Amino acid sequence: MTSVLARRRNRIDDLGGRSLSADALIRLRRNPVAIVGAVIIGLFVLVSIFAPLIAPHDAAAVFPELQRNLRPDSIPGAQPGFPLGSDQNGRDFFSRLILASRQTLIVGVLATLIGLVLGVVIGALAGAFGGWVDTVLMRVTDVLLSIPSLLLAISIAALAAQPSQTTVIIAVALVNVPIFARLLRGSMLAQRESDHVLAATSLGVKRSAIVIRHMLPNAMGPVIVQATLTLATSILDAAALSFLGLGDGDPARAEWGLMLANAQAYLDVRPALAFYPAIAIILVALGFTLLGEALREALDPKGRR
């Protein structure tokens, strides 16, 4: 009996006077899905930050001791100093896998960030001004959204005379722009009629100040959720571009999508060369998705029951 009462009391305490975000954080910490996602992402970020310290070798260096036993149809496995053995060109596979985490993170984060910033600016403009600005901007985003994302990324990447890491990032980022724009605009629109905005307006606060100080921060919740999910899709889209031959032009660069694409020819010889980068991509995409879904759930006011 006491325990039930105690639980109820605790629950009420939980709700009492805490902000939505603090509340969300607490719920997030209790959600195993969120924890798993956070652990994967935490590890991934740590590895990519300290990659040069963890990786024993340079990503591009070819080692004679690995090359000695390398043949087209036999790739040497683990040996002292090379925990995962050689890749198809006599380089240290382990170091490349580790160092690739950083490149993959760069592509994912930059693509998301650029998409987010552009999208937020467009969405905020549309939401804040309404009227014809809104109509024009939203028509354009609607049209961009009406092209399936991978097709859009392909079209943009194909515009570049020479595929490179930059073109991959730009292509994937531009695909993300309309998503964020729509999202932010919706949220701003909802707020325009809300009490706190009306209050601020009636107090004579300038429109730009209202948008920046009040509306934007309040709209960030769903944007953060979307950004987390977008990180996953961006990494997958970049891998798909690599597979289609629109990826980074420097094959020596260690990047999981590129490593997976280039290892296709050696699937029978050493499947690990394709499988490890693939598993890494899957894990990271899964991590971001788990975290994003958990965030979404946590930030959902309906969850505050």
Next chain:
Amino acid sequence: MLRFIVRRLIQVVPTLLLLSVLIFAWLRSLPGGPAAALLGDKATPEKIAELNTVLGLDQPIPVQYVKFLGRALTGDFGNSLITGQPVTAEIARALPATIELSIAALLIAVVLGIPLGYVAARYRGRPLDTATVIGTLVGVAVPVFFLGYLLKQWFAVDLGWFPPSGRQAVDIDATHVTGFAILDGLVTREFDASWDAIVHLVLPAIALATIPLAVIVRITRASVLDVMGSDFVRTANSKGLAPSTVRERHVLRNALLPVSTTIGLQTGLLLAGAVLTEKVFVWGGLGTLLADAITRRDYPRLQAVVLLGALVYVLVNLLVDLSYALIDPRVRVR
């Protein structure tokens, strides 16, 4: 109702127009301009000037756009740089393959997805639910081309249950009537050809179905949970209706509304997924056309396929909206 349909149809027009503007702008911004892109790297200044005149690229931009629109409306996208054949004819030939693959993938996604999502919602929080939810998340995280390869290696090469790629075995010597391999077999009574086409379809359809399947499961689950918590279900329960009646009559029916929207959205997205799936399975549909166009910078073909993809997506969404309005009168008022 009619007014709603007309209004919705009219709304599509500016979207399509804007889409054509974007594609036109895209074509203009190709490296070296459209003429150089069409000519490839053999472009000499004289050849470019000549083609500019032929394509009317020396005229003012608005005039050019109107001409482009005219050509697009009549289905004239020029000749493919790879084969020298009209792009429209190539697309017409490849379309049945992609439609067949897409329908199969969608069938798998719907037939498996809705029951799975429903069951997961009913047993919310139990291991079955957790497994389903995690499964859908993993399904979305696996790169499609990698999954395709794994399916091929396991089920075609190692186990030999299915052929590894292609649409039909060469020795079947099927008669083509419609271009839809399964249907052709039925129509011409070459049932072995139909069966062969189905067997070829299984693996690529599964690969293509993963993402829509995952999405449909999640939406169904969420939607069923939503409806189960709603007032009218509580009312029905409290009225003492049998739980099975409540589930079938009220929950499922209402929960499927958002699911149908999702199905529509996924249909449009299938073409994008098909690019990767078709490349892995050598399918010979629109995805293959597009993949080839990318590697060989065949811009006329690229432009036509992207435009078609967007068009299909817009139209499917329109259809979904309209069907939604048929079912749910509230939509019409808005």
Next chain:
Amino acid sequence: MPTTRRLLAGIAAGVLTVSLAACASSDRGTGDAAAATGGTMVFGAAGAPKNFDPIFNDDGESFRPIRQMYDTLITYKPGTTELSPGLATAWESSPDGKQWTFTIREGVTFSDGTALDAAAVCANFDRWGTMSSEAAQSNMIYYADVFEGFKGAGGIYDSCQANGNQAVLSLTKYKGAFPAAFGLTAFSISSPAALQQFDANNVTQSGDSFSYPAYATDHPTGTGAFKFESYDRTANTITLVRNDQYWGEKAKLDKLVFRVIPDENARKQELTAGTIDGYDLPSPADYASLKSAGQQVLIRDPFNVLYMGINTKNNPALQDIRVRQALAYAIDRQALVQTKLPEGAEVATQFMPQTVEGYAGDVQQYAFDPDKAKQLLAEAGASNLTLNFYYPTEVSRPYMPNPTDIFQLIAENLRQVGITVNPVPRPWNGGFKDDVQTAGKQDLHLLGWTGDYNDAGNFIGTFFGREKAEFGPEDPAMYSEITAADAVVDPAGKKAAYEQANRDLMAKYLPAVPISSSPPAIVVGPGIQGLVPSPLTDERFNTVSKTQS
């Protein structure tokens, strides 16, 4: 549920209406299944053929089906580069080498039933030499190269006279490539009647794309062991059937199907699954697993060369021979050959394989020596060199199984001697050949060559016989030395001249760095017998038989 059901029902209904509207009946052949003697062989092709008119083609994927349907005047003994009688039973040249007399084989008919005679042969030479439209001419790569252009515009073709069963070809000058070049698949003999009936010369061009006439797309008519049946562009299959009137060894197979499977992994999986019977150019990485799966990996004799091209046009530093030599010293070619090329591959000391007349045993060597490379670069004042290195993607060539990997190894070698490499990948058919061979945009590039016939001129003459965009401006003495060697009529003198040219190429000019010669393979399933691998990749399928499993 209502929505879903309605939606799907709608789609299904639509599809059905469309299909049933067309009149439907099976047009499948009947009765041939039971009486099968030779069966069908399905061969996995890496790409679609451009068209089927021999003269308008220059790539292996188009030539493979063409070789089965056509014959040339002179052919190569299976599995070798030696000449052997084809449609001509004998050939003879005048002492000045300007006139060739062919004795035409009797009793040969084209697949349209018309007879092959000396007049038909001359009609072919005449058609090529006097081809008028620019669109058609620009597709005749081999002809323009061997005959140095068209009649009245610098071409060496003068006339062809039919004299009984002899065809007499007159040229305006001696050409070292002959008689071997008469065996080129591009110079296959077509039926003049079919050429005319199907408007064979009517090639049209719009933009960069060509439209070919019916002869080239659907009615190729030759004298070969197989006849054209169909090209299904939806399923991407080309079907040939046995020519029962063939003059030589009749085909054992009933049908030969080429199925286009662009993806290399897919070809391998199809073969392993038994749904195709063979494919060309398996990756050396797959030899072991293919063999252990019971497939037959047939190795061709090496008759090719892979080189790293150097273009002197864009970066003046490359005009300095010391810089080019530094590049040669910097590359560990031995390691590259061992780790990336199939067994039997060798480091190339010069731009032709050992079996070609004119190969010199004593050329200057460039053993792997990074220190020497750095020293040479320093001497030339080019220590901070940045080079645009073009390499092809989406392709596997007989001399270059995996260009991306080979590029990476060389790029890493160059990086080690302080050269900054800017990688530029280009799809083989999507810009690489144009950028490198027509536009000359690169500083360095990977390319190679499979010999068309056994002639030194076919190697170094093709590369360095004249100024080419691929290599940029070079020492004019190099061009004239090679052209002079080709003009020597006496065989022994010619051999000596080419040997000297090879020595000078490696010591004095070094216009590129030869990397390797390697034996490419062709793989067939366990039930296939009688395929003779050819160093020229000139395999004929009439000797092939298939045991039904």
